Amino acid sequence: MEKHRSSTAEAPATRSPGRRTYLMCRPAYYAVEYAINPWMDTTAPVDATLACAQWEALADAYTALGHEVVRLEPEPGLPDMVYAANGAFVVDGIAYGASFRHPERRPEADAHEKWYRTSGWKFAEPEHINEGEGDFTYLPGRELILAGWGFRTDARAHAEAADVFGRPVVSLRLVDPRYYHLDTALAPLDDERIAYYPEAFAPGSRLLLERLFPDAVIADAEDAAGFGLNFVSDGRNVVINAEAEGFARKLRDAGYETVPVDLSELKKGGGSVKCATAELRR
Numbered sequence: 413m414e415k416h417r418s419s420t421a422e423a424p425a426t427r428s429p430g431r432r433t434y435l436m437c438r439p440a441y442y443a444v445e446y447a448i449n450p451w452m453d454t455t456a457p458v459d460a461t462l463a464c465a466q467w468e469a470l471a472d473a474y475t476a477l478g479h480e481v482v483r484l485e486p487e488p489g490l491p492d493m494v495y496a497a498n499g500a501f502v503v504d505g506i507a508y509g510a511s512f513r514h515p516e517r518r519p520e521a522d523a524h525e526k527w528y529r530t531s532g533w534k535f536a537e538p539e540h541i542n543e544g545e546g547d548f549t550y551l552p553g554r555e556l557i558l559a560g561w562g563f564r565t566d567a568r569a570h571a572e573a574a575d576v577f578g579r580p581v582v583s584l585r586l587v588d589p590r591y592y593h594l595d596t597a598l599a600p601l602d603d604e605r606i607a608y609y610p611e612a613f614a615p616g617s618r619l620l621l622e623r624l625f626p627d628a629v630i631a632d633a634e635d636a637a638g639f640g641l642n643f644v645s646d647g648r649n650v651v652i653n654a655e656a657e658g659f660a661r662k663l664r665d666a667g668y669e670t671v672p673v674d675l676s677e678l679k680k681g682g683g684s685v686k687c688a689t690a691e692l693r694r
């Protein structure tokens with residue numbers, strides 16, 4: 413595993429690089445067979461063998477960092493199932509199930525539900541359309557859920573999540589179709605701090621983010637286009653799409669260590685590191 417170190421000696425006080433558990437689904441049946449986001453081009457070739465190799469490298473990177481990777485069995489006919497983060501949103505041992513916007517992905521929700529139920533998690537059935545961790549994230553240090561809407565998740569699911577978890581939910585409106593899920597435009601760096609791309613959000617949501625997170629690491633258009641915000645951080649180590657070199661540099665300048673992983677094939681489906689990783693929070 414290639415690891416790029418921060419030049420900052422002192423780590424910010426809010427970090428908790430404890431062992432994480434990640435649910436991932438091998439892209440055994442990966443393909444771009446339909447186009448439901450602007451990154452998907454059904455005429456461009458996709459190398460499923462390379463996708464699997466890149467995915468294994470991502471799983472190995474987590475393991476090398478001391479985290480646990482749990483595997484969800486891929487199913488034929490569900491080419492987007494590799495984006496496991498969309499299947500549910502898990503906090504406090506409760507999995508709030510997904511309900512996909514597009515019919516092509518709807519059966520994935522059943523596969524996730526079955527896995528959560530048989531693996532001993534409490535499962536909350538969704539009433540409203542929501543795409544799991546694609547549009548929800550959690551900041552334990554602030555006890556806050558951040559949630560996106562505008563393209564996939566129905567804003568009514570935000571109130572539903574507040575009810576399921578008994579935690580406040582901050583609603584953020586996404587406005588750029590390339591950044592159709594919250595986790596393509598914003599990610600937690602540690603328990604309290606986030607990184608985000610302001611232009612992906614409506615003016616009111618930008619103001620909200622500025623007020624709540626004055627110490628955020630800000631991404632620019634190039635960082636976002638390289639899927640630099642679709643990272644997974646354990647509070648110290650940030651696993652990030654290798655293409656987003658400039659943004660990785662910014663994160664190192666902010667005191668984090670970066671682990672680049674090449675996920676060029678998964679980008680063709682409109683996702684990267686975070687999309688392929690569902691965090692299971694006990």
Ligand SMILES: CN(C)C(=N)NCCC[C@H](N)C(=O)O
Binds near residue numbers: 495684
């Ligand atoms: C960050 N996450 C979870 C995602 N952005 N997911 C990627 C989903 C890609 C899929 N083709 C779709 O368009 O639904």
